[in-house]
Amino acid sequence: MAHTRTSATFPPPVMEARRWLDGVTFSDDTPLINVSQAAPVDPPPLALRQAMAEFTLSQDSAHLYGPVLGNPDLRAELAQQISTHYAAKVEADQVAITSGCNQAFSAAISALTDQGDEVILPTPWYFNHKMWLDMAGVRAVDLPTGDDLLPDPEQARALITDKTRAIALVTPNNPGGVEYPAELMLAFFELAQETGIHLLVDETYRDFDSRSGPPHDLFQQPGWDQTLVHLYSFSKAYRLTGHRVGALATSPALLSEIEKFLDTVAICPGQLGQFAALWGMQNLSQWVAGERDEILDRRAAIAEGMPALEAKGWKLLGLGAYFAYLEHPFDIASDDLARQLVKDAGILLLPGTMFMPDHDPAGKQQLRVAFANLDRAGITQLFDRLQALTF
Structure with missing residues (x-):
């Protein structure tokens, strides 16, 4: 081959x-x-499965294409939930739904990079992030973290070149489990903002963070969506791994570029998974x-x-x-x-x-x-x- x-x-x-x-x-x-x-x-819990079954049986829309960036009711609900969780104000047009969080990462990287560009990944890294960068022709620049598994913004600064397009963080971390302190997240945000690159933050496991209150204040920063690309997954919280429902939050302008990728790869997220994510957010908080x-x-x-x-x-x-x-x-x-x-x-x-x-x-x-x-x-x-x- x-x-x-x-x-x-x-x-x-x-x-x-x-x-x-x-x-x-x-x-x-x-x-x-x-x-x-x-x-x-x-x-998923029985009540959610029953609601999904009823939706499948009774709603024609369960079996049809939907909007490329996700259904408006789910985008609005997630924007509200992000706003509440992070004590900030996020609008529905800053949110898109994807076919899983891996697709959210892939879509963001495709919109932000060209072949030969660079993205900084702290190590140990989430292997699917590295795999996608390889397949996109983007160089993964490793940022070693040491015994505490926390990346150092100043060490990251030394790795930034004119080819760097983003830094990608995962918190709580996969594979390390560590929860990145709010001040560390803000330092990385300010570094990305200062150097004109994007900060990708994958918070797939945010629902299992041990801390109470907002885990960081990035969404509270003025113009946050010009720097931050926030990635999320419904798979873990509602046990929807097989339905592939993820999300990202960033600027409407970047989402319009991401829409090209999503339309080409999957056309739209699955309707049943989107329904389940919305129902879960509205009914399963306890x-x-x-x-x-x-x-x-x-x-x-x-x-x-x-x-x-x-x-x-x-x-x-x-x-x-x-x-x-x-x-x-x-x-x-x-x-x-x-x-x-x-x-x-x-x-x-x-x-x-x-x-x-x-x-x-x-x-x-x-x-x-x-x-x-x-x-x-x-x-x-x-x-x-x-x-x-x-x-």
Whole structure:
């Protein structure tokens, strides 16, 4: 096959990891613990599924094309929710609906960059961001974060060239879990504004942030939409992963460019997913609050379990949202270790090498645990197996 921009990037990591299960059998005593993917495994709550079924049966519009940038009622509701969540004023024409948050990122990058441009990604990065930049012919410039997993705006400044078009942040972070402080977010916003580039902020996991009140004040900045591109997903909050509903918020002028991408790739977001997202926002706020409490309790269980692992030489680098990001103590590269864990411990997780550029050795000591689908008993079992490891 000829060399193409698509062939230049790596295979989808979650699919790659699933192939490690081929031919492996797990005993009743040691069933598989799958902490490889950050997605709900349960369906939406019954009331939402019933509302979706009724919509499908009774409304012809459920089966037809809609506006490219999303349905007006959903755009207006999301604008209102963003305004409330961030104590700001966001208008419906600053919001667009996409077929998942990955598409929101891809659309924004396509509108902002030309082939050969650069986008700064803190490492460890979200691998689908890196993959899309590769496929778009855009150079991902890695910004190492160190042990606290927080990027440094001044280090980012040193990486900006005349080819830089954006900095992309993820908070709460995937894969690291860390919640970026409000003052750090503002520093990156001011850096982007000063240098004339865009700041992309992916807040897919914002509904599981441990902090109360607005997590940052970027939407309160005058002219925020000239610099900020905010990305969001309905998938995690309402368990709509299979319906692919995401969103972005930025200037109407940039959205008109993004509309070209969306029209060409998907024409419009799916009607059923849009209905579900709107119904969820209007009816499930208490339910989502309960889901958040459960995730925060699982996060606490990870923190409580860490001292026993630390005694074995492990380090917790980041914890939050759906993720724990660990440094392992073994003299074995994390990609080899992750494969070995499937056979030796019945654990499927992703190695840090999937979130790092090849030239950065830190990834070989790191592992990501997506713990959202484990209850406290499952987390205890996971930690027991990790403690028992010897290499």
